[in-house]
Amino acid sequence: MKNIIYIICFALIISLHASCGKESLSVSNSNGSSTGGSLARFTLVGNYLYTISYQNLRSYDINDPKNPILISEISVGPDIETIFPFKGYLFIGSSQAMYLYDISFPGKPKPTSQVSYLVFTGRDPVVANDTVAFSTVRSFNDQGGVMNVINIRQITNPSIIGTFIMEQPYGLGMQGEVLYVCEGDKGLKLFNVNALQGNGNTALIKAIQTGDTFYDVIPTQQTLYAYIKEGFMTYNIADAKNPVQLARITH
C-alpha cells in the first residue's frame, strides 16, 4: 500500500513537471532563443507566402513581391510553431498535433485532417519519390531519436514503413541516391536512399565527424551547404557518396 501511494505521488509530480516543461519548451522556441534548429514560421509556395503566429495561419499574395497582400487569416490551433509545404499541403505543427491544410487553391488553405505527430515532425521531410519520404524525430532532451521512412501514397493518411535509430537527428537533404542526415554534434550521416526503403542493415554509407554540430543541409548538384552551430561549411559532392570538405566559415 505504502509503495502504491509513493508511486502515485511520484507520477503526479512528474506529470505536473512534464506539463510545465512542455509549456516552457514551446515558449522558448517561439522566442527563438533556445537551439538553432530551423523552426520555420513562414514558407513560400509559388506566389504565396504563408506565416504562422500564435494560433493563426496567414496567407499573402506575393505575385508582386514588394507588395504582399494579406488575403486570408485562419485560426489553426493553440501554440503552432512550425510550417512546411509538402505535396500540395501545408503541414502545421504544434507540440501536440500536426494539422494539414490543402493549398491546391493557392492562398486559400483548406483544413483537411490531422496526422500523427509521430509520423512527421516540424522539419521539412525529404521526398524520395511519389510514395516514400523521410523525416526525423528528435526526443525532447535532444538525446536520441529516429528517422522514419514514410509511405506517402495517401498523403492524408501517411504510415511509417521503416524506422532507423539515430543519435541526435536534425535536418536532412537528398541528392541523387544519397540522403544526408544531420546528427547534431555526432556529425553528418550518409544513407543509401534505395537501401532505406528495403533492408535497412546496409543503408548507412558513412558518418562524417568534424567536431562540429550539424543542424541542416542544402545539397545541390555539386555542392552541399551545411548549417553548423558555429556558422556553415561547404562540401564538394560531385561524388555524392564521398563529400570533400571545401570551406568552414565561422566567427
Added chain:
Amino acid sequence: MKQFLAFFLYISVLSSCNRNIESDLGEVDAYVPTYGSDAMLRKVSFEAVRPIVKAGKIVLYNNLLFQVEQDEGIHVFNVANPANPQRLGFIKSAFCKELAIKDNHLFTNNLDDLVVIDISSLSGTKVVNRLQGQFPEMILQHPNETGIYFECPDPGKGVVTGWTKTRLKNPKCNR
C-alpha cells in the same frame, strides 16, 4: 502516511505552472526587463561584415548564401566559389529569426513586423515594404525560464530586448 501524501501534494502544487501571485513575497530573486528604443530597433540597414556569433538558418539564392544571426540580422556571402565563400555584408534586423527569398525580394521579420527587402543591388539594399505586427510572439513579454518571478514589462518604456536577474520586492509577474 497521510502526512506523506499531503506533503507530496503540496510539493506538486508548488511545482505546477502557477501564474497567480501572492501579494506579499518580500524580496526575492527576479528578472527585470532591459528596454531598447522602438524607433532604433525598427531600423533595417545593410552594414559591414561582422562576426558570426549565434548562427541560424541558411538559405541559398543563386550565388548568394544567407545565414541568420539569431535576433540580430542576416549575414550575406558570395558562394560562387564554394571553396572560398566571400563575406559581403550584414543585413541588420532586430529579433531576426527567419528568411525567405523570391525574385530578389527577401522576406524576414524585424521585431514583430514582416519586412520585404529589395536585394537586387546589395549595396543599395532597402526595405520596400513593412507589414506591422504580423508576428506578435516575437516581442518578449517574459523571460524564457519558468518557475521564476519578474517585473511586468511596461510597453511605455520601449521594446523588451532581454532580462537581467536581480533582487526585487514583491514582483507582480511570474511563470
